[in-house]
Amino acid sequence: MKMISPDPHETHPIEVVIRMTGSSRRKIFFYCRKGVVSPVRRNDDDWHFDEESVMRLRHIEALRQQHRMNWAAIQTIVGLLDEVENLRAELRWRR
Amino acid sequence: MAVEFRDYYEVLGIARDASQADVKKAFRKLARIHHPDVSKDKSTAEEKFKEINEAYEVLSDTEKRKKYDALGANWNGQSPPPPGGGRSSSGSSMPGGEEFQFEGTGFSDFFEQYFSGGGARRAAGYGGGYPGQGGSRRGQDIEGDLMVTLEEAFHGSMRTISLRKADPRTGRVVTDEVQVRIPAGIGEGQRLRVPGHGGQGAGGGANGDLYLRVRMAAHPDFRVKGHDLFRDLELAPWEAVLGTTLAVNIPGGKSVQVKIPAGTGTGDQLRLKGYGLPKKGAPGDLYVEVSIATPPSVDAEERALWEKLRDVSKFKPRED
Numbered sequence: 001m002k003m004i005s006p007d008p009h010e011t012h013p014i015e016v017v018i019r020m021t022g023s024s025r026r027k028i029f030f031y032c033r034k035g036v037v038s039p040v041r042r043n044d045d046d047w048h049f050d051e052e053s054v055m056r057l058r059h060i061e062a063l064r065q066q067h068r069m070n071w072a073a074i075q076t077i078v079g080l081l082d083e084v085e086n087l088r089a090e091l092r093w094r095r
Numbered sequence: 096m097a098v099e100f101r102d103y104y105e106v107l108g109i110a111r112d113a114s115q116a117d118v119k120k121a122f123r124k125l126a127r128i129h130h131p132d133v134s135k136d137k138s139t140a141e142e143k144f145k146e147i148n149e150a151y152e153v154l155s156d157t158e159k160r161k162k163y164d165a166l167g168a169n170w171n172g173q174s175p176p177p178p179g180g181g182r183s184s185s186g187s188s189m190p191g192g193e194e195f196q197f198e199g200t201g202f203s204d205f206f207e208q209y210f211s212g213g214g215a216r217r218a219a220g221y222g223g224g225y226p227g228q229g230g231s232r233r234g235q236d237i238e239g240d241l242m243v244t245l246e247e248a249f250h251g252s253m254r255t256i257s258l259r260k261a262d263p264r265t266g267r268v269v270t271d272e273v274q275v276r277i278p279a280g281i282g283e284g285q286r287l288r289v290p291g292h293g294g295q296g297a298g299g300g301a302n303g304d305l306y307l308r309v310r311m312a313a314h315p316d317f318r319v320k321g322h323d324l325f326r327d328l329e330l331a332p333w334e335a336v337l338g339t340t341l342a343v344n345i346p347g348g349k350s351v352q353v354k355i356p357a358g359t360g361t362g363d364q365l366r367l368k369g370y371g372l373p374k375k376g377a378p379g380d381l382y383v384e385v386s387i388a389t390p391p392s393v394d395a396e397e398r399a400l401w402e403k404l405r406d407v408s409k410f411k412p413r414e415d
Contacts, residue, residue, distance in 0.1 A: 001273065004274065004276070005278070006307075007278065054288075055236075089284060093318065093320060095156065
């Protein structure tokens with residue numbers, strides 16, 4: 001059986017993120033400007049992103065390409081999902 | 096891929112109209128008995144501990160409990176009733192029509208299907224699915240919850256995760272098994288990405304990834320926030336006023352001596368540096384949250400002493 005040791009702290013350079021997410025450099029810069037994702041390291045063109053950003057970019061691309069959503073809709077959904085996640089965490093903490 | 100109904104009330108040994116306080120009390124009592132740290136039979140204890148945790152996960156959350164009660168009332172003993180949100184009745188499904196079920200996550204199929212944290216987002220799959228080169232399409236990503244005990248978060252562990260996928264076009268069920276190492280220091284909400292073990296790609300496209308989202312199992316004594324741990328500590332009024340030194344339990348069945356300073360009040364936190372979860376650099380801390388307990392009854396001698404204290408004390412708690 002295959003054994004995998006995932007590293008939740010792994011980071012990826014932007015070229016790899018483009019391949020992993022189906023997004024483009026221009027779009028990733030746009031999402032960064034909008035504060036939806038942010039690089040964990042940023043030296044000129046050498047931007048690195050964590051696993052959380054990769055997952056979020058994949059999600060955004062799925063909303064955009066499969067569900068034909070525009071930026072306003074994507075922004076709303078991503079914001080709501082963040083809020084749900086935060087409230088869920090708060091609820092679990094209080095139980 | 097039908098799922099079996101779980102009687103969470105039976106698991107916790109409580110009545111269906113039990114209050115939220117009773118749910119918590121029953122959980123704490125059972126979790127202390129079956130906690131892998133204290134139980135003699137470690138192999139069954141872990142399974143039982145996770146079962147109790149799953150029941151608590153649902154019944155301690157009023158919304159989930161309401162949903163569970165409605166499901167139970169309509170369960171016909173053969174197959175699940177049509178759930179809300181348009182989810183598949185025979186397993187979670189993705190937009191591509193691929194159905195799947197998890198094993199080895201610490202949660203039952205029943206929980207996975209109806210109560211897994213991400214709700215529709217998880218069931219729908221997300222990410223991936225975008226076109227690749229030459230008309231190929233990458234498979235969907237799949238997300239599942241992974242129950243991790245505090246002990247696993249401390250020391251790390253290895254889990255065998257199996258994902259049964261059924262293709263609705265062929266009806267063929269494929270089981271994909273993979274061993275996943277859970278790293279020490281993992282925390283609530285973090286995701287472990289297992290590349291290539293998500294939905295199947297089309298036209299030569301790569302498979303999607305499997306994301307396992309960490310859900311820390313509730314512990315009868317400790318709560319987790321990030322890498323820090325929190326535990327409650329009740330003090331007698333005289334211990335709080337005069338100060339004392341107490342043995343406080345820490346994870347792993349050990350204890351440390353903690354000096355309680357004189358004048359400690361309810362809500363005060365005592366930080367035990369480095370006794371939290373492991374972390375790169377420095378580990379998290381353990382916070383002891385103090386509350387003052389009062390004796391439920393006093394005898395004549397004690398009463399006389401409290402009355403004497405009342406008469407001589409200059410303490411005025413309601414004045415600035």
